[in-house]
Every structure is written in structure tokens, then in C-alpha cells.
Amino acid sequence: MHFDAALVRKYDQFGPRYTSYPTALQFSTHFDARCGADTLSVSNRADAPPISLYIHVPFCESPCFYCGCNKVITRDRERAWVYLAHLYLEIQAQAALLSKDRIVTQLHLGGGTPTYLSDTQLADLMRVLRQNFNMRTDGRQEYSIEIDPRTVSADRLSVLASLGFNRISLGVQDLDLAVQSAINRVQPPETTFNLIDRARSLAIHSVSIDLIYGLPLQTLCSFSQTLDRIIEARPDRIAAYSYAHLPHAFKAQRQIRLEDLPTPEVKLALLEMTVEKLTAAGYVYVGMDHFALPHDELVQAQLNSTLQRNFQGYSTHAHCDLIGLGVSAISGFDRAYSQNHKSVGAYQRSVALGGFATERGVYLTDDDCVRRTVIQAIMCASRVNYSEIESRHKVRFVDYFQRELKQLEPLAYDGLVVLSPQALEVTGTGRLLLRSVAMIFDAYMHIKSTETAQPRFSRTV
Numbered sequence: 144m145h146f147d148a149a150l151v152r153k154y155d156q157f158g159p160r161y162t163s164y165p166t167a168l169q170f171s172t173h174f175d176a177r178c179g180a181d182t183l184s185v186s187n188r189a190d191a192p193p194i195s196l197y198i199h200v201p202f203c204e205s206p207c208f209y210c211g212c213n214k215v216i217t218r219d220r221e222r223a224w225v226y227l228a229h230l231y232l233e234i235q236a237q238a239a240l241l242s243k244d245r246i247v248t249q250l251h252l253g254g255g256t257p258t259y260l261s262d263t264q265l266a267d268l269m270r271v272l273r274q275n276f277n278m279r280t281d282g283r284q285e286y287s288i289e290i291d292p293r294t295v296s297a298d299r300l301s302v303l304a305s306l307g308f309n310r311i312s313l314g315v316q317d318l319d320l321a322v323q324s325a326i327n328r329v330q331p332p333e334t335t336f337n338l339i340d341r342a343r344s345l346a347i348h349s350v351s352i353d354l355i356y357g358l359p360l361q362t363l364c365s366f367s368q369t370l371d372r373i374i375e376a377r378p379d380r381i382a383a384y385s386y387a388h389l390p391h392a393f394k395a396q397r398q399i400r401l402e403d404l405p406t407p408e409v410k411l412a413l414l415e416m417t418v419e420k421l422t423a424a425g426y427v428y429v430g431m432d433h434f435a436l437p438h439d440e441l442v443q444a445q446l447n448s449t450l451q452r453n454f455q456g457y458s459t460h461a462h463c464d465l466i467g468l469g470v471s472a473i474s475g476f477d478r479a480y481s482q483n484h485k486s487v488g489a490y491q492r493s494v495a496l497g498g499f500a501t502e503r504g505v506y507l508t509d510d511d512c513v514r515r516t517v518i519q520a521i522m523c524a525s526r527v528n529y530s531e532i533e534s535r536h537k538v539r540f541v542d543y544f545q546r547e548l549k550q551l552e553p554l555a556y557d558g559l560v561v562l563s564p565q566a567l568e569v570t571g572t573g574r575l576l577l578r579s580v581a582m583i584f585d586a587y588m589h590i591k592s593t594e595t596a597q598p599r600f601s602r603t604v
């Protein structure tokens with residue numbers, strides 16, 4: 144991969160992260176709870192894929208000022224029991240419609256803060272999941288949980304491992320105390336490193352660290368030190384996200400002083416330094432913000448062409464049906480996406496009425512499906528083989544995407560892609576700008592005016 148600052152600056156634009164296609168902006172409230180239930184039933188076809196479960200735990204003890212997640216800030220632990228009671232209703236309703244022979248091969252607890260739940264609550268949740276779903280237990284299952292290191296001691300990590308979690312993701316963002324204070328997330332580095340150390344002695348196969356560049360008071364010097372210390376700890380995966388300052392959309396971000404944010408030039412330099420340091424340290428750039436050590440399953444999945452992009456970022460399990468449970472959770476199937484209500488109150492009222500909490504969604508057209516395959520190939524493999532699209536979707540690529548291939552010509556001229564009669568290949572320079580390439584195949588980007596679409600998305604850098 145080659146970092147070209149001038150090109151990154153030129154193509155830095157607002158755009159979707161393509162965790163789905165069509166993106167959530169296309170979801171409609173015409174798609175209701177009945178549609179959600181029907182979609183789940185229909186998914187039980189003879190060649191139905193395995194299941195990936197996502198469970199959203201929305202609670203956090205205090206707000207991190209950069210955060211754009213769907214969350215509820217509360218110290219009232221009783222709310223978690225009430226929420227779990229409703230989550231169990233949803234689990235039972237969904238499981239009742241799912242063929243019992245469909246195996247759950249992947250589980251991900253995200254938030255909010257899943258570790259806001261006590262050990263007792265997490266054990267209870269796992270018990271209910273095992274009672275209702277056919278959870279894989281042959282050692283090849285992936286059970287992952289997002290951990291706020293402020294809520295988990297090394298000893299508590301042992302409890303999580305005993306509950307079956309074999310992959311963890313630690314929210315770190317930055318180790319510098321001034322930056323941590325500016326984002327209202329003071330987290331002594333030792334808490335993070337103790338957890339990484341303990342994970343190695345447990346049956347935890349993958350440790351992932353989340354960092355953010357572009358945070359208030361971040362400097363090249365301070366972030367360089369953060370990167371060095373994280374690299375030294377050798378987590379299997381590192382996600383380095385760009386901070387998207389969208390205070391009109393996320394209230395907590397209004398606490399961040401504009402004058403404390405790095406300038407665009409510094410932010411670009413932070414990205415360049417991150418890419419250079421991580422790749423020099425042996426991390427492989429998987430795509431959109433994600434780096435992993437060569438032995439990691441993400442890198443292996445990319446080599447085997449089984450890498451997939453979904454609502455959790457990159458995933459090793461291609462072709463799973465995704466069932467999202469809990470407030471705001473998104474489900475994804477072959478021909479449909481659906482999303483639950485985004486407020487805890489509306490979510491709980493809806494599941495209390497009928498078990499489902501679908502608020503909106505979308506059925507995919509044939510055109511959506513072919514474009515989704517192309518966008519997945521760009522985001523995961525950095526390459527689109529025309530013949531694969533043609534045999535899967537019964538279209539002639541160069542005819543179907545005549546307009547898009549024309550639009551790619553300036554990107555080819557700039558060295559972001561190479562176009563041949565057989566394939567589109569994203570170059571080493573273009574790999575940092577994957578979504579700029581993917582956006583060309585997004586039919587909805589052509590429909591919406593740039594002005595209306597812009598504020599809903601983050602920028603590339």
C-alpha cells in the first residue's frame with residue numbers, strides 16, 4: 144500500500160462506510176415488524192446459510208464526547224434487567240421462526256458497553272441464547288464482545304472467557320492523558336495492557352484494539368507514542384478510525400472545542416503516520432481502517448476470498464444471515480435489511496406487543512444485489528472480476544456498468560484503479576480510498592444531491 148497525501152486530500156469526501164448496500168439511508172418505515180418476521184421465515188430455505196447474531200447493549204456509565212453510537216447514559220443498573228427481559232422476548236420470537244438446524248456460528252455483543260452488564264447478567268444472557276438458538280460449540284464458533292477496559296479487570300476477563308467469549312475488542316482511542324481528558328474517557332494505559340496480557344493466557348484467539356485519529360488535542364508526537372505502545376503490545380487487530388466531527392448529529396460532540404481539533408493537514412499527517420507505523424510493524428492493511436497481523440483470521444479470510452463487510456466492520460464469515468437483536472440492531476439477509484427501533488422505550492414497547500421490534504428496512508432489488516456484490520468485492524478484495532459478477536448475476540459487466548466504468552476513468556488516470564477488459568483492480572494507492580471507488584457503483588449516490596447526502600456521512604479522512 145502506498146500513501147499519497149495529495150490524492151488522499153483530493154478524494155477526501157463524505158461517503159458511506161458500506162457496512163451494507165443499500166445503506167441505512169434507504170431503509171423505509173413501510174418495512175415493519177410483519178415484514179421483519181416474514182423475512183426471517185423465508186430465510187429458512189433448503190440451502191440456508193448459518194447465522195451470525197449481533198446483540199446491542201445500549202448502556203454506558205458516562206458519555207465519551209466523540210461518540211456517535213446509539214447509547215443510553217445511566218448508572219441505574221436496574222434498567223439493564225428491564226432491557227434484558229425485553230431482549231429475551233425478542234430472542235424467543237426470532238428463534239421461534241428460525242429452523243432449529245440453522246447453526247449460530249458467530250455472536251457479537253456490541254454497544255454502548257456490553258460489559259456494563261454484570262457477570263450475572265451476561266451469564267443469564269448466554270443461558271437464554273443457548274436455550275433458544277442452536278449455538279455452535281465445536282471450537283470453531285466466534286463469540287466476540289466489545290470491552291470498555293474501564294469496566295473489566297483482568298480477573299473479570301477470565302469470567303468472560305468462561306462464558307464462551309473467545310474474541311475481544313478493546314476501546315482505547317488514545318493513550319495520551321490530555322486527549323483522554325478532552326474526550327471524557329480517562330483510561331489508564333495499564334488497564335488496557337493488563338487485559339491484553341491476560342487474554343493471552345486464556346482461550347481468547349483474537350484481541351482487537353480500537354484507536355481514533357483526529358481527536359481533540361491529538362498531536363503527531365502524542366499519537367506516535369500511543370501507536371508505539373500499542374504496537375509493542377502486539378494485539379492481533381488494530382482498527383484506526385477517523386474521528387468524524389458531526390455535532391449536528393451527535394449531541395455529545397458539542398462538548399468538543401473546535402479549536403482543539405487537529406487541522407485537516409495534521410489529521411492527514413496522523414493518518415499517514417498510522418499507516419506507515421502499522422505496516423512497518425508487520426500489520427497488514429485489510430481495508431477501511433482495519434489492520435491485522437498476518438496470522439489473523441481477517442488476513443487469512445482476505446486471502447481466501449471469504450472476507451465480508453457487515454455492520455461490525457470486516458468479518459471472516461461470508462454468507463451468514465445476520466440477526467440483529469436489541470435496540471437499533473440491524474439484520475441482514477440475502478434480499479432484505481431491517482432495523483429495530485432506535486429508542487429503548489419504543490423498542491421495549493414493540494417487543495412487549497409482539498416480540499418483534501422492526502422499525503424500518505428495505506427489500507433488495509436485482510440491481511441492489513448486483514451492486515452489493517461489486518461493492519463488497521471492492522471493500523473486501525480490492526478487486527472486481529467481471530466474470531464472477533456475470534456468472535452470479537447474469538449481466539454483462541461492461542454493458543451493465545457502462546456509466547460507472549466511464550466515471551472510473553479519472554480515478555484510473557490518478558492511479559487509484561487499474562481497468563482491464565477482465566477486472567477492476569484497486570491499486571496500493573487506491574486502497575486507502577476504497578469507498579471513493581465503491582461510491583461510483585452506488586445507485587443512490589446518483590439520485591441524492593451531494594448537499595443532502597453530505598451531512599449524513601463521515602469523510603474518508
Ligand code: SF4
Nearest residue numbers: 203206207210212255
Ligand atoms: S464510546 Fe463506547 S463507552 Fe463511550 S459513550 Fe460511546 S458507546 Fe459508550
